Amino acid sequence: MWSTLSSIFPYAIAYTIPLLITALGGLYCERSGVTNLGLEGLMLVGYFACAITIRLLEPSLAQYPNGILALGLVAGVIAGGLFSLLHAFASINLKADQVISGTAINMLAGAITVYLARLISGSGNVRIRMGIIRKNIPLLAKIPIIGPLFFSQTYWTTWLVLIIWALSWLLLYKTSFGLRLRACGEHPSAVESAGVNVHRMRYFGVIVSGALAGLGGSVILITYSGEFHGTVAGLGFLSIAALIFGQWKPLGILGATFFFGSATTIANVSQVIPSLSVVPPVFFKVFPYVATLIALVLFSKKSAAPKASGQPF
Amino acid sequence: MKKRPRTTESHAFLVAVSAVILGLIGGAVLMASIGSNPFLGFYYLFRGGLMNIERIGNTLATATTLMLVGLSVAFAFKTGLFNIGASGQMLIGGLCATLVAHKVFLPRPLFLVVLIGSALIGGALWGVIPGFLKARFNVHEVVATIMMNWIAYWSIYYFVPAYLKGPSLETESASIAVSQSLRSPWLTKLFNGSYINYGFFIAIVAVVLIRFVLDKTTLGFGLKAVGSNRFCAEYAGIKVNRNVIISMMIAGSLAGLAGLSFYTGYSRNMQIGVLPAQGFDGIAVALLGASNPLGVFFSSLFFGILQSGKGFMNAMTSVPPEIADSIIAVIIYFTATSVLFQRLWDRLFKYRRSRRSGEKEE
Numbered sequence: 001m002w003s004t005l006s007s008i009f010p011y012a013i014a015y016t017i018p019l020l021i022t023a024l025g026g027l028y029c030e031r032s033g034v035t036n037l038g039l040e041g042l043m044l045v046g047y048f049a050c051a052i053t054i055r056l057l058e059p060s061l062a063q064y065p066n067g068i069l070a071l072g073l074v075a076g077v078i079a080g081g082l083f084s085l086l087h088a089f090a091s092i093n094l095k096a097d098q099v100i101s102g103t104a105i106n107m108l109a110g111a112i113t114v115y116l117a118r119l120i121s122g123s124g125n126v127r128i129r130m131g132i133i134r135k136n137i138p139l140l141a142k143i144p145i146i147g148p149l150f151f152s153q154t155y156w157t158t159w160l161v162l163i164i165w166a167l168s169w170l171l172l173y174k175t176s177f178g179l180r181l182r183a184c185g186e187h188p189s190a191v192e193s194a195g196v197n198v199h200r201m202r203y204f205g206v207i208v209s210g211a212l213a214g215l216g217g218s219v220i221l222i223t224y225s226g227e228f229h230g231t232v233a234g235l236g237f238l239s240i241a242a243l244i245f246g247q248w249k250p251l252g253i254l255g256a257t258f259f260f261g262s263a264t265t266i267a268n269v270s271q272v273i274p275s276l277s278v279v280p281p282v283f284f285k286v287f288p289y290v291a292t293l294i295a296l297v298l299f300s301k302k303s304a305a306p307k308a309s310g311q312p313f
Numbered sequence: 314m315k316k317r318p319r320t321t322e323s324h325a326f327l328v329a330v331s332a333v334i335l336g337l338i339g340g341a342v343l344m345a346s347i348g349s350n351p352f353l354g355f356y357y358l359f360r361g362g363l364m365n366i367e368r369i370g371n372t373l374a375t376a377t378t379l380m381l382v383g384l385s386v387a388f389a390f391k392t393g394l395f396n397i398g399a400s401g402q403m404l405i406g407g408l409c410a411t412l413v414a415h416k417v418f419l420p421r422p423l424f425l426v427v428l429i430g431s432a433l434i435g436g437a438l439w440g441v442i443p444g445f446l447k448a449r450f451n452v453h454e455v456v457a458t459i460m461m462n463w464i465a466y467w468s469i470y471y472f473v474p475a476y477l478k479g480p481s482l483e484t485e486s487a488s489i490a491v492s493q494s495l496r497s498p499w500l501t502k503l504f505n506g507s508y509i510n511y512g513f514f515i516a517i518v519a520v521v522l523i524r525f526v527l528d529k530t531t532l533g534f535g536l537k538a539v540g541s542n543r544f545c546a547e548y549a550g551i552k553v554n555r556n557v558i559i560s561m562m563i564a565g566s567l568a569g570l571a572g573l574s575f576y577t578g579y580s581r582n583m584q585i586g587v588l589p590a591q592g593f594d595g596i597a598v599a600l601l602g603a604s605n606p607l608g609v610f611f612s613s614l615f616f617g618i619l620q621s622g623k624g625f626m627n628a629m630t631s632v633p634p635e636i637a638d639s640i641i642a643v644i645i646y647f648t649a650t651s652v653l654f655q656r657l658w659d660r661l662f663k664y665r666r667s668r669r670s671g672e673k674e675e
Contacts, residue, residue, distance in 0.1 A: 037397075037455070086646065096649045099395055099455050100600065104646035107593055111638035112343070118633040119347055234463055234588070244456060285467035289460040293446065296457070300450040 004273055008265055009149045010134075013158060014224050016261030018043070018216040021161045022239035023246070023253045024168055025212030030248060031172065032205025033185040033198075034091050035098045035310040038105030039213045040236025042080045046214025048113040049079030050221050051126040051228035058129060065130050066156075073157070073218045080214020081207050083109065088206035092199050095312035106236075114230040126228040128221065132156060157219045164212070169250040181205060185306030188313040198313050213239075241292040247304040260288040324655060325603035329612070331654040332601065336644035343639055344632050354632045361625025362618035368625075370500075370507025374579050376617025377509075378403075380516040381571035382595025383613050384523055385440075385564045387604040389454075391527060392560035393540035398443060398458025399568040400592025401465035402436040406569025407576030407583060408469055409435030414489040414577050415477060421492075428495070429515065432573035433566045439465060440565015441558060448554035454561065462588060470585045479582065486583040495578035512574025519567060524606040536560050568592070590638070594620070597645040616641060 022039055029036040036042075053075035057068045083105070090101040117124045132155045140151040172178035183191045184201045192198050216239070217232060242260050246252030267284035270276040341351035362372045382399045389396035396402075409431040417427055443457035477486035491498070495510040527533040538546040539556045547553050571591065576583050598616055602608025623637040647653075 037459075090646065090650045094650045094652050096652065099397070100596070100645065100649040103397065103593060103596055104642055104649055107597075107638065107642035107645060110590075111635045111642050115343065115633045115635035115639055118635070124633075124635075233586075234466065237459055237463060240456070241460060280471065282467055282471035285470070286464045289463045289467075293452070293457060293460050296452040297446065297450045300452060 004275065006148050008269055008273075010153050011224075011269070012258070012262040012265040013150075014155065014261075015264050016258045017155075017158050017161050017223070018219045018235060019239050019242055019257040019261055020165060020254060021219065022213045022216035022236060023242045023257055024165055024250070025209035025216070026239055026243045027248060027250065027253060028168070028172075028181070028205045028212070029209035030205075030243065030306050030309045031182045031185045032202045033188055033306060033308045033311065033313065034088070034202050034206050035102065036084075036087065036206065036209050037099055037102030037240065038084070038087050038109070038236075039102075039209070039239055040232060040234065041102075041106035041109030042084055042210045042213035043217035043220075043232045043236045043239075044109045044113055044230075045083045045217065046076035046080040047217030047221050047232060048117065048126075048228055049214065050076035050218035051128055052116075052120070054128045054130070054222070055120070055126055066132075069130065069132060069222050072222060073215060076214040076218030076221075077211045078214070080217070081211035084206050084210020084213075087210070088203050091312065092202050092206070098310050098312075110231070113228075117228060117230065124230050128226060130222075131226050132222055155223050157223060161215075161219065164215075165250065165254065172250065182306070184313075185309050188308050188311075192313075202313070238288060241288055244305075245288075245292045245295050247295075247299065248306060249304070259291075263287045324658065325605075325608070327658050328648065328651045328654050329601050329603065329608070331657075332644045332647040332651070333615070335647045336640045339643035340636055340640040343636060347632070349630055349632050354626060354630055354636070357626040357629040358622045358637070359618060361622030361629075363622070364625075365505070367505040367507045368621065370504030370509035372614075372617045372621040373504075373513050374508040374510060374574075375621040376613045377512040377516045378571045378575045378579065378591045379594055379598050379616050379620075380609060380613035381512075381519060381567055381574060382591050383598030383602060383609040384516075384519055384606060385567035385571065386595050386599035387602060387606065387609050388523060388527075388567060389560055389564040390599060390604040391540050392536045392556060393543065394444075394447070394454050394557065394560055394564070396440070396458060396561070396564045396568070397455055397596065398439065398461045398592075399564075399571070399595050400588045400590075401458070401462035402439040402565045402568035403572035403575065403589050403592055404465040404469050404583075405439040405572070406432040406436035406566075407572030408472065409569070410573045410577045411477060411486060411489065411583055414493045415487065418493075424493070425495075425511070428577065429570070429573065432569045432577075434569070436569015436572060437562045437566035440568065441562040444558040444561025444565075447561070448557045462592070466586075466588050469583065473583055473585050477583070484585050489577055489581045491581075494581050495574065496581070508579050510574065510578030512570075512578040515570055515574065519570065520606045520610050523567075527606070532559070568595075571595070594638075594641055597641050597648070600645060600648040 022043055026036055026039055050072040054068055054072040061068050087101050087105050090096040091098040114124045117126050120126055134153040134155060137151040141147045180191060180196050181201050184198050188198045238260055242253055242256040246256035263284045267281040270281045344351040344354040363369055385399050386396050410428055413428050413431045439461055443454045443461055446452040446457050447454045473486045474483055479485055479487040495512050500509055535551045535556050538551055539553050543553050594616060598609055598613045601612040619637040619640060623634040626632055627634040
């Protein structure tokens with residue numbers, strides 16, 4: 001049992017991290033009062049930009065692998081942030097239906113990234129040759145039980161994402177800026193009368209969500225995927241599910257994404273691990289979505305959703 | 314008062330035309346950005362959809378699925394619901410129909426009834442769950458239908474290889490025999506061996522039926538009343554929750570029929586690991602058609618041409634086939650931001666009207 005746990009744990013974390021950072025982006029957006037169903041597309045844009053950047057830099061800068069990977073991440077973040085401007089403009093300035101705008105973002109991202117990728121390779125797949133080398137954290141990896149689970153064979157992006165998560169929690173809950181941002185999602189007219197520019201706050205929320213979703217897509221590429229193939233297979237929607245299941249709170253989404261990441265991992269490995277193969281893998285795959293539906297039903301009486309989320313202002 | 318619906322309808326038409334033009338411009342920019350000639354690209358795109366009787370048949374077969382999904386989304390819109398789960402409903406409807414096609418053997422007319430019925434029931438089931446959750450627990454239908462999409466996606470991912478596996482590939486179901494599908498020899502022959510199938514007639518009947526239900530029946534009146542103001546409808550004694558459930562059930566069954574036309578008519582097998590893009594293209598169809606059954610009919614034909622002509626265009630030019638999806642996505646973005654054109658057209662008309670009235674005064 002222990003050996004099973006310690007062997008699948010690193011995979012569970014690897015699956016959790018892109019979900020966590022994307023759901024965190026969704027948190028900024030929804031808290032500022034804009035629904036973002038385009039996370040799937042924004043992840044895809046980041047995924048693509050990161051793949052292209054690394055692919056272009058690979059031949060000339062091969063001696064600095066971590067530098068190239070970092071540049072790829074930056075490209076993913078910028079691309080995600082820029083692409084989210086389309087959603088921001090539609091839903092903030094034009095007061096468009098945010099659900100439709102988000103759907104348009106998804107469709108646009110899915111079409112344009114593959115369109116451009118085909119120019120590089122006929123099949124539309126962009127493969128990169130390098131990935132992050134997993135490392136043990138010195139000293140901490142030697143701690144019994146916790147060491148092997150959390151601190152050995154880790155990606156540096158995992159720590160980057162966790163730091164962003166912690167800083168976001170501080171920003172949203174411990175600063176006046178965070179309070180204003182959250183108030184824009186609850187009662188924008190009150191915030192406006194207090195002299196805060198609601199539109200600017202919402203722009204901030206949407207752009208951060210795009211940037212973080214782009215980071216999520218990039219992390220998928222340089223950790224476990226290694227190839228852009230035109231889809232993130234619903235991870236953006238899974239992040240939205242995690243955001244809801246985590247009740248729009250940083251600690252909640254940390255728990256929810258880890259829960260969902262573990263379920264995905266178990267589904268993927270259950271066929272090779274005898275003690276898990278009694279349960280059909282489909283159970284673990286549909287589990288996050290069913291759990292989210294059940295959570296929505298259970299919390300329907302006192303929903304924690306930002307009250308003005310999805311309402312134009 | 315009587316004039317009002319007319320002006321809104323002409324607005325819807327203008328908005329649709331503006332969005333299409335901007336979508337085509339967007340496509341032209343994308344083509345030009347990779348060094349291709351946009352005019353040549355569009356020429357081959359439309360030629361690919363329409364150049365001979367076989368390709369017209371394929372375009373109609375592609376439009377069939379889009380028409381049914383578009384109707385599904387439009388129908389839910391009328392009740393104020395956003396059915397983003399047409400993909401999942403298509404998958405489940407298609408799965409039920411595929412099961413029937415493989416396992417049930419009956420005389421042809423009876424078989425077709427069972428086949429259509431199974432897709433209707435499958436889609437309706439996948440639609441009625443979010444409807445019920447919305448009515449009973451006030452769970453937002455957008456979130457619920459997205460969850461249902463992925464539940465369907467993963468269920469099929471494991472169900473098809475386990476029970477319907479084809480002889481060669483692990484990732485798709487066995488091909489359905491023509492005699493057990495929606496295809497018919499005389500139609501295939503008439504259209505020179507194209508994919509067109511009975512689904513097209515089902516879609517036409519659905520367009521007429523939905524238009525009738527929405528415009529001429531009490532049920533339709535109730536549904537639209539809930540869509541335009543649910544509190545007012547409730548005050549008038551219309552059962553809002555029941556109407557929400559019925560609307561999602563009918564929307565789901567229409568999407569189920571779309572799955573039927575696609576999986577047992579167009580492709581005759583099911584691939585795993587694919588959430589059908591038609592479920593989202595259908596949103597564009599419904600928006601462009603202003604949620605009007607007749608509008609859905611025409612916009613699905615237009616998107617059908619784009620989707621079925623892209624392969625030919627790709628073969629003749631260096632433009633990747635994703636150009637069609639890009640154009641559709643740009644169109645949906647601009648229909649979402651239709652306020653832009655409404656303001657533009659309003660200002661234009663007001664200007665003209667004020668000038669005309671000014672002339673009269675002189």
